[in-house]
Amino acid sequence: MKRISQYIDDESFIQWIFAPTEELEKRWTDYYERANKRERKNIDEAKSVLLQFKSKRKEITEKEKLDLFSAVLHKIERREKSRVLHLFHSHVVRYAAIAIVFFALGAILFYQRDNQPDDLLFAEELNETVSEGDAKLIRYTGESIDLEKDKSTVAYSNDGLLVVNQDTIKSVPTSKAPQQEALNQLIIPYGKNSEILLADGTKVYLNAGTRLVYPEQFTGSKRQVFLSGEAFFEVSHDPEHPFIVKTSDLSVEVLGTHFNVSAYPSDNIIETVLTEGKVVLQKNKSGLFEKKTELVPNQLASFDKRTSESTLRFVDVENYVSWKDQILKFESSDLFHVLSKVERYYNIRFSYSDLPLKDILISGKLELQESQDELIARISRTASVDIVKTEGNRYEIRNKE
Numbered sequence: 001m002k003r004i005s006q007y008i009d010d011e012s013f014i015q016w017i018f019a020p021t022e023e024l025e026k027r028w029t030d031y032y033e034r035a036n037k038r039e040r041k042n043i044d045e046a047k048s049v050l051l052q053f054k055s056k057r058k059e060i061t062e063k064e065k066l067d068l069f070s071a072v073l074h075k076i077e078r079r080e081k082s083r084v085l086h087l088f089h090s091h092v093v094r095y096a097a098i099a100i101v102f103f104a105l106g107a108i109l110f111y112q113r114d115n116q117p118d119d120l121l122f123a124e125e126l127n128e129t130v131s132e133g134d135a136k137l138i139r140y141t142g143e144s145i146d147l148e149k150d151k152s153t154v155a156y157s158n159d160g161l162l163v164v165n166q167d168t169i170k171s172v173p174t175s176k177a178p179q180q181e182a183l184n185q186l187i188i189p190y191g192k193n194s195e196i197l198l199a200d201g202t203k204v205y206l207n208a209g210t211r212l213v214y215p216e217q218f219t220g221s222k223r224q225v226f227l228s229g230e231a232f233f234e235v236s237h238d239p240e241h242p243f244i245v246k247t248s249d250l251s252v253e254v255l256g257t258h259f260n261v262s263a264y265p266s267d268n269i270i271e272t273v274l275t276e277g278k279v280v281l282q283k284n285k286s287g288l289f290e291k292k293t294e295l296v297p298n299q300l301a302s303f304d305k306r307t308s309e310s311t312l313r314f315v316d317v318e319n320y321v322s323w324k325d326q327i328l329k330f331e332s333s334d335l336f337h338v339l340s341k342v343e344r345y346y347n348i349r350f351s352y353s354d355l356p357l358k359d360i361l362i363s364g365k366l367e368l369q370e371s372q373d374e375l376i377a378r379i380s381r382t383a384s385v386d387i388v389k390t391e392g393n394r395y396e397i398r399n400k401e
Contacts, residue, residue: 003172007046017047036070093146135192137164140216142183147194154186155197156216186212191347193324200247201236202243205324208344209264230262232324235277248283249305256278260321270303273320283308328366335360335383335397342379346372348393357397 007013016024032043137154145156154164176328186206188194193371199217206212210229215320223243235243237256245252247263249271257277271279274295280291281301284357293310295301300315320328323341330338336358339350345368352358362383366375376395380387386398 007043015047020341134187136187136191137193138185138187140184147188147192149191152188152192152193152194152302153196156199182216183213184216186214190344190349193345198236200238200241200243203234205232207231207323208261208347227261227263227399229264230260232260233259236256249284249308250303251282251284252279253282260317262320270305270307271320272301272303273315273317275297275317275321281310285322315391323368326368328368330365331363332361334358335362335385337360339380339397342366346375346393348372348395350387351390351394352394353398357399362384 013022015021016028018211023067024059028258030301032040044284063269076159081100096343113257116354135152137147139145147164149165152165159161188206188210190209193208196204196206196212198204198214198215200223202223204212204225207230210231212229212231213226215224217391218241221236221241223241224246225244226246228248232244233243233245233254235254235256235258239255243254243256245254245261247261248265249272250263250272252261254277257279258275259272259277259279260275262272262274272279274297276297279295281295283303293312295312298314298317299312300317301310301312302321303310307318316329316331319331323345328341328345336352343349357396360383362379362398364382366378369380376387384400386400388396388398390396
């Protein structure tokens, strides 16, 4: 059985919706007729995600594109979660591939006159999609650059060059830069991580399972990027041009500071930790008089996507940002939370023979440079559980015999 995201990730499905040929019409009509009732519902919902977006074609700003992307991601995420919450730990929702269809493959963006996101991204040209496990930089031109290393680096130099893994890929002369801020996309799947130096000098560390959408050059009054996943930001100070990180539900605004944002689509909580400077948090759909949330160093803001409520507390920030140095620190954290991070870093999956095992509290430090087997053995000893490999990259947590 397919899920909604898999249909939206299917090139031929999108072509069938927006530019059907006789062959595609026959193929998908036959498929629909043979499908069971539940699968027909999935197909109808996938079509709805694409077809209910009505608006007219026109140029839109970089901010509008980011708002649009946020709305689409939020819609897909909400539909997926409402149906099968437990699927995350047995299957990975392929948001990276969906995003490529939306942003990289000649997509045309639509927007309503009242400037509210209409959620439509119409794929005019469909090329390749990224298979699970590939790290890619998708440029605004549609060019796809493979990032072959487990830990990749991307940088935009002062003289306008794009440098990937210390190799110059393509010149980006200022005189030929697009008039509007053109969005690029850096996609880092499970099992990999990356660093990027943006055109304004801001450095971003991307954790596994993360997507960053950003402009080739910042040209407006604000510097805006979109994040899905986890990243640590070292923002270049520029009081005239605030830096804004948008997630599906929350925006983080800064002038120049160091902070971490964890906003994975599968998590109900968006966490923002400040190590230096000051940041301001605001819900994406906040009212005119709704109060913003300010953070000071060593504070953690936890935003619950289900209730739209935020809580603040002081924490040991190293427990939240040490991942960028390949260290995982935790203090009285439940086993499920710790293993979720390990899953992303090593691209493995854990299941539990007994649900209460998820709630075991553990403290310690894991060196992520260790081999997968060594790290799993260390967790097993710390939590006093057995971790048994079942097949492939899957493990089961069991009570210690």
